[in-house]
Amino acid sequence: MISSLTGTVQAVTLNTAVLNVNGFGMLVNATPGTLSTLHQGREATVHTSMVVREDSMTLFGFASTDERDVFEVLIGVSGIGPRTGLAILAVHTPEEVRIAANTKDTAAFTKVSGIGPKGASRIVLELNGKLVPTGAPVTSAAAAGASATWEPQVIEALTGLGWTEKDATATLKALSKADPEVVSTGNVADILRAALRSMSSANRAR
Numbered sequence: 001m002i003s004s005l006t007g008t009v010q011a012v013t014l015n016t017a018v019l020n021v022n023g024f025g026m027l028v029n030a031t032p033g034t035l036s037t038l039h040q041g042r043e044a045t046v047h048t049s050m051v052v053r054e055d056s057m058t059l060f061g062f063a064s065t066d067e068r069d070v071f072e073v074l075i076g077v078s079g080i081g082p083r084t085g086l087a088i089l090a091v092h093t094p095e096e097v098r099i100a101a102n103t104k105d106t107a108a109f110t111k112v113s114g115i116g117p118k119g120a121s122r123i124v125l126e127l128n129g130k131l132v133p134t135g136a137p138v139t140s141a142a143a144a145g146a147s148a149t150w151e152p153q154v155i156e157a158l159t160g161l162g163w164t165e166k167d168a169t170a171t172l173k174a175l176s177k178a179d180p181e182v183v184s185t186g187n188v189a190d191i192l193r194a195a196l197r198s199m200s201s202a203n204r205a206r
Contacts (some may be wrong), residue, residue, distance in 0.1 A: 002059065006045040009038045012160045014196065017061065019044065028061030029082070030194055031090040033189030036157040037063055051075070051082045060086060070094040070131065077126040079119060088112050089192065095134060100128035150186045157192050163199065171195050 005028065007021035017038050019026045028046055038044050046061035047068045060082055062068040067089055074085040088097060090111050100108035101124060109120035110202075150152070151172060158168035175195055178181050182194045 002048050002050050004045060004047050005059075005061070007043065009040050009042055009044050009052050011038060012038050014161055015130065017046075028059045029086060030061040031067075031086055031189075032193045033090065034061060034063045034067075035161070036192045037154070038160070039156065040160055052157070058082065062089075064094075066094045070097050073127070073130050074123075074132075077123055079122060084112070084114060087114065098131040098133045100124075101131040102133050104128075143186055150188050150191060154192050154195060155189050157188070158195060158199075161196075167199070168195070174198065 004022055005019050005026050006022055007019040007026065010018040010020045012018075012035055014032075015035075016027055016029050020027065024104055028048060034046065038046075046063070046064070047065045049068050049072055051058045051060065060068075060071065062071065071082075071085050071089055074080050074088055075082055082089075088109070092100065092108065096108065099105070104124045106117065106120035109115050109123050110117060115123070121167065130139045154172060155165060155168045158171070159165050163171075172183075172191075172195060174178055175191070175198055178198070179194055182190050185191070
């Protein structure tokens, strides 16, 4: 079982990254938050979970072991596949998932695309006792991602995902007016997610 990868980042897309590990290009699926920490040409480490199916072996990468461990609990729930597990962690931090499971907060799970009220109820029921809050402040992830220099970090992440610097800068300027709350947090991962949603919507509208 591959539990982590360390290598040079060869490519970063909207949903995946390729790490060159001793000459092997290893493709990992990841959340926008994790992808925002990976930069082409630089060395990086991702903590991984391998999902084996009859016709495939897929790696999912995470910035922390905590995120990976929560992912592995999530995909043990009936009806939650790896893609949905990844989507949950794209919306919520690991501690937020633990709190939602512990407090039976179904609304938190319905915020994830593809999860309706019935699915959220099943998730809460099956996670009962499996995920317990650690007591860590739920703002800790935001604080870790916050920086006075968040803008160049987000622009670098967006250009690494294939957008031009001009489009990235224009999107962040528009986002500051459209969603000042998320911008004011300084959380690189959250701002990147909002920017990607905005850019994707703009492309569909064209």
